[in-house]
Amino acid sequence: xxxxxxxxxxxxLYKFPLWIKxxxxxxxxxxxxxYLSQDFISAQQDELFHVYQPKxxxxxxxxxxxxxxxxxxxxxxxxxxxxxxxxxxxxxLAGSFSMEEMAKAFTFCMDQKYFTEDIPVLVSALAGFIAxxxxxxxxxxxAGKMSIDDLEKVLARQQELQSKGKHVFIAELMVQxxxxxxxxxxxxxxxKEEAGKKFVLTDExxxxxxxxxxxxxxxxxxxKLKEECEILKVKLSRILTFIKENKV
Numbered sequence: 001x002x003x004x005x006x007x008x009x010x011x012x013l014y015k016f017p018l019w020i021k022x023x024x025x026x027x028x029x030x031x032x033x034x035y036l037s038q039d040f041i042s043a044q045q046d047e048l049f050h051v052y053q054p055k056x057x058x059x060x061x062x063x064x065x066x067x068x069x070x071x072x073x074x075x076x077x078x079x080x081x082x083x084x085x086x087x088x089x090x091x092x093l094a095g096s097f098s099m100e101e102m103a104k105a106f107t108f109c110m111d112q113k114y115f116t117e118d119i120p121v122l123v124s125a126l127a128g129f130i131a132x133x134x135x136x137x138x139x140x141x142x143a144g145k146m147s148i149d150d151l152e153k154v155l156a157r158q159q160e161l162q163s164k165g166k167h168v169f170i171a172e173l174m175v176q177x178x179x180x181x182x183x184x185x186x187x188x189x190x191x192k193e194e195a196g197k198k199f200v201l202t203d204e205x206x207x208x209x210x211x212x213x214x215x216x217x218x219x220x221x222x223x224k225l226k227e228e229c230e231i232l233k234v235k236l237s238r239i240l241t242f243i244k245e246n247k248v
């Protein structure tokens with residue numbers, strides 16, 4: 001699977017008739033709303049980690065070219081994909097990586113200053129959370145959903161409950177105390193859980209679309225066959241009439 005297969009997959013979806021695309025959109029929208037908060041559904045491309053396209057800094061370009069640090073080959077493969085303007089979904093599919101593996105490579109390269117400095121906050125926050133670099137509270141702080149004071153209140157409440165013999169997870173308390181919405185919490189937890197899965201896109205998965213030119217050819221061929229059929233009917237009728245009149 002390479003970038004071209006992914007691009008072909010998307011291009012063929014774009015070619016679908018509007019009534020098909022609308023039906024797909026409605027069904028996917030309904031499905032996504034079951035699991036994701038509105039923030040994730042309405043997010044722009046540069047706000048979502050999975051579809052973000054990293055840009056190499058001068059330092060990243062130098063490391064890719066010289067390999068001075070002798071990192072794992074996967075890091076250089078990742079950097080090379082970034083240099084070729086691939087987004088994280090394309091890189092994951094091209095290398096059969098999970099999104100969790102992408103997040104670890106991304107955060108590593110980010111720490112090494114291999115990317116330009118303009119990485120969106122939401123992208124870096126989710127990458128760190130998926131990679132296990134940030135805990136739940138730190139993710140929501142970095143994403144601008146809660147403050148350090150909010151987290152301290154949650155930790156104090158957790159300690160209070162533990163002193164009474166009750167164990168409650170931080171994430172659960174955030175929701176119970178009304179600091180984080182339940183659907184926001186479920187969204188990031190589900191994304192992190194599924195980030196460990198690998199997705200394989202093969203040529204068999206790519207939808208086939210009959211182009212407009214092919215449609216016209218088929219219509220023309222069908223019309224030609226209909227006309228030939230009518231001519232044959234007329235000829236057969238004349239033959240039958242001749243046989244009947246002449247008692248052949």
